[in-house]
Amino acid sequence: MNDPASQPAGAKKAISKLGEFCWDRPWPVLAGWLITVIAAALIIGAYSDRLVSGAGSIAGSQSARIDAELADTFGVRDSQALILTYSDPALNLDDDARYEFIDDIENGLLELPAVEAVFLASDVIEQPRDDKGHALIIALDTPDALGAEQQVPVIRQAIGAMLQDRAEIEWAVSGRGAISYDLTVFSVEDSARSELRALPLALLVLLYAFGALLSASLPVLLAIAARTVAFAGIVIFAGFFDISTVAQAIVTMLAIALGIDYSLFVYHRYRQVLSDAVACNPGDAHDQRRGALIEAMGQSGLVVLYSGLAVAIGMASLMMTPMMEMRSIGFGGLAAVTVSVAVALTMLPALLSLIGAKALDWPGRAKPGRGYTATSHRWCGWGRLVVRHPWIAILSSLAAVLLMAAPSLYTQSGFPDDELFPPELESVRGVQMLEEMEIKGLSAPVFVVISRSDGGAVITEQSAPKLRELRGSIEADSRIAEVSAPRLSSRPSLTPFPMSGAQSLMSESGDKILFRAIPRSDTNLFALRGLAREIPTWIDLPGVTVETGGQAQFLNDFDDGVRASYAPVLFTVLVATGLALLLMLGAPLVSFKALILNLLSVAVGYGMVVFVFQLGYGSELFGLASPTELIPSSVPVVIFAVLFGLSMDYEIFLVSRMRDIYLNCGDNERSIVEALGDTGSVISSAALIMALVFGAFAFSQIVIVQMIGLGLATAILVDALIIRAVLGPALMMVAGKWNWWPLKPHGASIAGKPSLKITSGSGSTGVVGTSAALTGQSASSSK
Structure with missing residues (x-):
């Protein structure tokens, strides 16, 4: 038919x-x-x-490229780092007990193959509200952001085992990978x-x-x-x-x-x-x-x-x-x-x-x-x-x-x-604890990588004033709480020993430098995303490239x-x-x-x-x-x-x-x-x-x-x-x-x-x- x-x-x-x-x-x-x-x-x-x-990274994107640059050149693994927030009134009052607690957590976590280092949040940000709680940064050695996200349950299980007899301690593992x-x-x-x-x-x-x-x-x-x-x-x-x-x-x-x-x-x-x-x-x-x-x-x-x-x-x-x-x-x-x-x-x-x-x-x-x-x-x-x-x-x-x-x-x-995420998520609880400590921005820093394609030094007599001006502009922005940067001068330092810090802010050859901008606690992701797009337009140096990374750039x-x-x-x-x-x-x-x-x-x-x-x-x-x-x-x-x-x-x-x-x-x-x-x-x-x-x-x-x-x-x-x-x-x-x-x-x-x-x-x-x-x-x- x-x-x-x-x-x-x-x-x-x-x-x-x-x-x-x-x-x-x-x-x-x-x-x-x-x-x-x-x-x-x-x-x-x-x-x-x-x-x-998890979401992993976006192949070929600027955020993925900067994540790799941060890890390879500066030892910064933000996309592969987690934040342990913890709070206990007894630890807040007793520094010796708190440092002993930190040593125990650090030693336990370093036994895990994926954990590269554990350091205090105060190493990268100033004046956290210690009376509201404390934070440790757990740097992971994983192939990429997706690999770090798969370590979240492993890290949580290890911390839970260490704190199973410490019910009085309120804790949570958060960070970019944990939220994802x-x-x-x-x-x-x-x-x-x-x-x-x-x-x-x-x-x-x-x-x-x-x-x-x-x-x-x-x-x-x-x-x-x-x-x-x-x-x-x-x-x-x-x-x-x-x-x-x-x-x-x-x-x-x-x-x-x-x-x-x-x-x-x-x-x-x-x-x-x-x-x-x-x-x-x-x-x-x-x-x-x-x-x-x-x-x-x-x-x-x-x-x-x-x-x-x-x-x-x-x-x-x-x-x-x-x-x-x-x-x-x-x-x-x-x-x-x-x-x-x-x-x-x-x-x-x-x-x-x-x-x-x-x-x-x-x-x-x-x-x-x-x-x-x-x-x-x-x-x-x-x-x-x-x-x-x-x-x-x-x-x-x-x-x-x-x-x-x-x-x-x-x-x-x-x-x-x-704030629109389910409040029962552990990572969201951790972000809320960071907010109480007034260091919520620690979970979403904006990284600014400044480099020269010809391999020459980024900081010279000609570039240093403009670089200082860029740092000042970032610090003065209402969305930013503080900025970490290398010494922006071509003159030799009189300091007899290197400045302390968790990671380096300059490559060995000096052809790349890093600014780490920590947002204010009341800065939302939409505002941060705008900042990540704006910063590269704030400086004009011939032969110098300015790129941003971090969660805001990933979005x-x-x-x-x-x-x-x-x-x-x-x-x-x-x-x-x-x-x-x-x-x-x-x-x-x-x-x-x-x-x-x-x-x-x-x-x-x-x-x-x-x-x-x-x-x-x-x-x-x-x-x-x-x-x-x-x-x-x-x-x-x-x-x-x-x-x-x-x-x-x-x-x-x-x-x-x-x-x-x-x-x-x-x-x-x-x-x-x-x-x-x-x-x-x-x-x-x-x-x-x-x-x-x-x-x-x-x-x-x-x-x-x-x-x-x-x-x-x-x-x-x-x-x-x-x-x-x-x-x-x-x-x-x-x-x-x-x-x-x-x-x-x-x-x-x-x-x-x-x-x-x-x-x-x-x-x-x-x-x-x-x-x-x-x-x-x-x-x-x-x-």
Whole structure:
């Protein structure tokens, strides 16, 4: 029944054959999946520690280069250093006891292979508030920042063992590496809690939709299987290259949402075709079930394949970025969508082969096709309203969408400061102790490396005045508490012995010097990032290069890297998705319209993130005492990459149905109304489930996860209920037959009404169910 105007005949036939294969051989298929899921669970239990916690460094960035320079030339390992803060009134009053305590800690830590040195915070900063606590700097000898982050639990375990009998001492290990480690580990635990919130809510929606326990449970069980196998996949690949633990959160989020969605698409179509077949031609139940499954696979299964391709394109685009965390999100998302598609197209047909219609409707409160006639009536009625008043529908829906997207114009990009991090994190507690000691800036110094490329001395009679002026400018800045620098004079020093200090501030040859600027305790990261960009512009010396390093510069490099990826990610996703749509639909105008509508969905999701978190309207509902005032630069690109593919699900599901009906009847208006009647209920149910899954993550305790969860949940609901149900159909009504150019309908028109085709097997389906809904007749009377 395939012809040049049909969906790609080869792909449709292959998917139908796949469904037929799994239906005819259910036990081998299910046995293969059972073995895979059990093996995946064992792999996760045994090798999940392969995932790395932390952000590491950004290859090729200025911050990474300066980190290496600091370690190699000056012996400064700030990116590989931790800070032990401790407080005990007895130690504060007894210097001898405190120094004995310090000696014990130092000796114990130096036994660890990764610890290079332990020294007092007072070696690098003046006048800490000793009455509030004390701090030790633990310098690590690790290959890079990521290696240092992996030492955080080792250091904490060693200190905990040394202080197990000193319960009166309050202590915490903090620092740049510790914060990064804690956030990634906490996000994994938080995603598990979000998963536990999401699954029961999804099950309740499915129970309401189907009215039967087994029917409602199937998509959830398949989603859990997909999540397990996908997570094992990233654990296996983590043995070959670095994958961050943040991948687990995205796998959990997407595998549950997509696993339910894709299974629901195929299952919904299967029950719908089976209902029509039973009503029109009562006969052998097994043959009808088999034919319904093959029919559903040829239509909804193909939609799942193309939808999965759209999501995969978005996820793969994130792997183009230079940041390990972003690549990990892309890799995790790619694993989630791949396994979710495989589960829906193989595991589900095998299960349906073994489960009869009566069992699917147990405990008897539902009948085959429960609710389809009623929901088709309602959605067809809605469709008729939209096509009768297309311009009203376009203007009203577009106004609503643009209003929700408008806050994105006020975006202030940045990174939320540590007061927005979960207070239960040990590293955050340590930063709070540093703040009480008025040396919070110790955890985020700004390093200024000044060097000559020709190997000559940086400090000369000509350069010394300007270097002193630069140091004075930094010291006078309101964001800085104090500055450490070498002696800025070319004259010999009269000091008979070298100045004390934890590290050198000048290279042996004098071709490089270092300023260490310690921020004030009340200076936030946003202000520090600005300072890191400004300092190199404060001096102009021929042949001399000024570069900054430290946490502030790392965040600048991260933002620069993310922003640089915007264009290639956007271009890749739009072009690849557009080609996939064109291949599937064969109609340029509809494909282009789908891309535009998807961009509107992304704009809505991101606009609501800015509205709630940056501008603060409703931020208290998510546990924030105040607005973030900033949106991390990674949030919009992640929302775009994830959401663009997800929202394409509903577009493909709806438009491909319109296309089938139009090619059968040649009536654009009727195809719009009938397709809405056919797919409206499953799209709205799937969107609600997906929004609940993402909404569960919106109540996470990690602000960035909250932003992504809220953006995705809001956009999915708006996409399904406004963009696909109002704006898209109205635009198609206005475009008329040009929607499908250059395709031509092959159905005959009789007496002004479309002919209805009913076939079984893998051929083209008819529109009996929706036609019945339009005329108010039952499927059997339509026959």
